[in-house]
Amino acid sequence: MINTRYLSHSFGRYWALKNISFVLNKGDFLFLTGPSGAGKTTLMRILHGSLPLQRGAASIAGFELKSLPKKKLHLLRRQVAIVFQDFKILPDRTVWENVALPLIVRGMVKNKVQKRVRAVLRGLRLDKKSWCLCRELSGGEQQRVAVARAVVVNPQVLLADEPTGNLDSKLSWQLMEVFRQFHVHGTTVVFATHNEDLIKSLNSAKTLCLKDGSIVDANWSLEDNNP
Ligand SMILES: Nc1ncnc2c1ncn2[C@@H]1O[C@H](COP(=O)(O)OP(=O)(O)OP(=O)(O)O)[C@@H](O)[C@H]1O
Numbered sequence: 001m002i003n004t005r006y007l008s009h010s011f012g013r014y015w016a017l018k019n020i021s022f023v024l025n026k027g028d029f030l031f032l033t034g035p036s037g038a039g040k041t042t043l044m045r046i047l048h049g050s051l052p053l054q055r056g057a058a059s060i061a062g063f064e065l066k067s068l069p070k071k072k073l074h075l076l077r078r079q080v081a082i083v084f085q086d087f088k089i090l091p092d093r094t095v096w097e098n099v100a101l102p103l104i105v106r107g108m109v110k111n112k113v114q115k116r117v118r119a120v121l122r123g124l125r126l127d128k129k130s131w132c133l134c135r136e137l138s139g140g141e142q143q144r145v146a147v148a149r150a151v152v153v154n155p156q157v158l159l160a161d162e163p164t165g166n167l168d169s170k171l172s173w174q175l176m177e178v179f180r181q182f183h184v185h186g187t188t189v190v191f192a193t194h195n196e197d198l199i200k201s202l203n204s205a206k207t208l209c210l211k212d213g214s215i216v217d218a219n220w221s222l223e224d225n226n227p
């Protein structure tokens, strides 16, 4: 489902990622860890096609990034959803509008949109905030809107960049449960976090630790099926 081969990325003369190679299969759950500046967000952005692939190769959900033209990126994004570290939700729109937007863009019929958005908001304990403007929400609520908007499309791959960063412990566990459910149902999840308790809570997960742009630790053989 995700395959990177000697993937490297530089910002000017600084190499933020160096020779990253690993394989994830359908339904895998990966915890991506590593200190601040290790390259986690950079890797997520490349996999989502929001940063260009400079060196090496990577494929995700059947798309080979090297040969994917910009005008076809929307096809990749139908299968690969991302929760950005800084949310990137629309502050002057309601919670409902933010979450419904990806479905409307896809041309889903209105009553299906309503059903799906309602279910997702309920699952993330946001149903009471449906009609609030996002700029009026707390940081943790905005973070959950970002998660709702990513999961509402039922993606094949879910990239989540520190999605529990602003949440208290109870909400972190509730959110973790949402991701776990997607994993159980076959979604491939990449979850960047520093939270050791969350990592320990999911035995089946793979873990990959980056430092200074390199892989320094992993709990599987990187190219192998088994954790
Ligand atoms: N747009 C950019 N221009 C220049 N340098 C960048 C840019 N984005 C990231 N970097 C650099 O690349 C390195 C990796 O950054 P990245 O955001 O991927 O780290 P991270 O592991 O996500 O860190 P954090 O845990 O703080 O979110 C950092 O040293 C950062 O300064």
Ligand SMILES: [Mg+2]
Binding pocket: 040, 041, 042, 085, 161
């Ligand atoms: Mg980051």
